[in-house]
Amino acid sequence: MQVTETLNEGLKRGYTITVTAAELDAKVDEKLSEAQPEIEMKGFRKGKVPMPLLKRQFGKRLLGEAMQEAVDGAMNKHFEDSGDRPAMRPDVTMTNEDWSEGDDVVVALNYEALPQIELPDLSGITLEKLVVKADDVAVDEALENLAKSAQSFEDKDGAAEDGDQLTLDFVGKIDGEPFEGGAAEDFALVLGSGQFIPGFEEQLVGASAGEEKAVTVSFPDDYGAEHLAGKEAVFDCTIKAVKAPAEAKIDDELATRFGVEDLDTLKGQIRERLEAEYAQAARAVMKRGLLDQLDETVTFDLPPSLVEAEAKQIAHQLWHDENKDTDPNDHSHGEIEPTEEHVKLAERRVKLGLLLAEIGSKAEIEVSDQEMTQAVIQQARQYPGQERQFFEFIQQNPQMQQQLRAPIFEDKVVDHVVEQVSVTEKEIDKDALQKAVEALDED
Known part of the structure; x- marks a missing residue:
């Protein structure tokens, strides 16, 4: 078996894999030898059928399997030896289309490799963590809304x-x-x-x-x-x-209707809930600040195929956002050409996605089974009465599992990075936090 490089430009790679006829023949013999002890044939005892007869009977059927296994084995060894990780599924094409039994098999392997990423010095990154306390006005406003809901x-x-x-x-x-x-x-x-x-x-x-x-x-x-x-x-x-x-009264009786002993306890719970919401919003602002700095700090080549696929996905999603009456899974609207803005956003997403994946890999960050189960349970709540069907759908759909796993992994990597950088706290009011959150959508 021979692997010859034909292309090495940027992240683009091309190779020719040649599997000789002798290697294929040996692979077929190997398969027949493994199966021979269990084969029965008229005139022969089980396991005693001669190899030449087995080859005439089953050789052609096994040849296709042998070809596939040989090419797959060569590809896997190539990726193991080279350290390359393909950005997307490699393009594998048999070049001698007039192949017949007894010929060598020649396959063209083409792909874009994921870039080698040098991790940045995180000590140079500084972040601002916004802190908002729930004041009495916000608590009273939430109490009034709670009373109206009851x-x-x-x-x-x-x-x-x-x-x-x-x-x-x-x-x-x-x-x-x-x-x-x-x-x-x-x-x-x-x-x-x-x-x-x-x-x-x-x-x-x-x-x-x-x-x-x-x-x-x-x-x-x-x-x-x-x-x-x-x-x-x-x-x-x-x-x-x-x-x-009836007049909505804010008193101990209202508190008992929500399962707590008195109004002060209810106020305390509301204050905790509000501050948890503020903290979640503040984390989104800090995360954007971190990603912006990483985007500015780190530079590496991006696989064009990943950028193109992401830009098309962005264009498709934004088209459906503007045409809200359409099904987001409907692609019958024809090709939507990504704009320069879509491509720019795609480049940022691909870069940060690859960078966070590399940081997570180096830090051995993983999403646990328990974390995945919690994510599935949370999603299943959106389908009351159909929770079991949703669980089964997730179990049978690796793509959906990845969609649930990706944001959990990203958040864990972000938390890991935040632990490595300099963070200062800044106390602000909820109105200032709201403006900071709104600014995220404007960028």
Whole structure:
């Protein structure tokens, strides 16, 4: 077997791999020898079939396997000896297309190698860690929102107003016939909440307890249920009760409704939650500062194929962000040509991705099974009632596993780097933190 270099420009590599006919023949013989003890054939005892007969019977079938294994073995040895790591799947092409049994096999191997990355001196990096304390105003504001979320209602006399809660029975009909899912009893509806399709709640403003009212609405053309989309429906409603919002009281009773013993304890929990949110936002700001400095400090060649793929992905994602009615997984819109801005952003992402991967590799940073399980559980919560199916989907999908693992790995590497650099704390208020976070989106 012979490996000959044909291209070495920047990160581009090209090689010719030649596997001789004799090597292939020996590989086939090896496979037959391994299988011979288990082979039975008419006229011969098990394991006693002559090798020439086995070769005539099975040789051609095994030749393809031998070729593949020989080429794969040569490639693996090449990468082991050279230390090259391909940026993307190597291009492997058989060059002697007129090959026939008894000929050598000649394969062209082409790929882009990942660059050799010299890690920067982290001691020269300085970061600013923003610290925000939750003041009483922020705690009181959060308490008020919490009280509103626990809104209660009290019976009232007279007509319903926007914000009131109705208890009603209703039956929806299309062309005079009830339709599936269009009826309910003792349904609690807050007017103005937008629970129902447009036009429904507005027609119930002014209704009183005991009143019967026919509400006529049209389902939107893009309604989720196709058999209802665009159709006019009449809902026969019976108003059973009208209730007005009760005054939201912030007291110990409110605290007990949220599972704590008194108001002071609830305030303490809110303060801790707010400061945890501030810390998370501040970490995002500090992380951006770190990545900016690493981007400016480190320089190395980037694999063009990785940059091109990332730029296309960015262009595709931004196109769907601008066309929100489209499916992000739909690629039928045709080729979206990346702009210079997309390419520039792709270069930054590829550079930082490769750099953080190298830092993580040198520091032997890994994502544990427990961390992956926690990530899967967190994602599964977005699919209530379908958690088991989501777990099974992740287990069977290596690409999704990588999508979950990548941000965990990146955060662990960032934490590792932060431990190596100089960090100073700066106390600010929440408004200043909000501006710093908003600035991240503007860059």
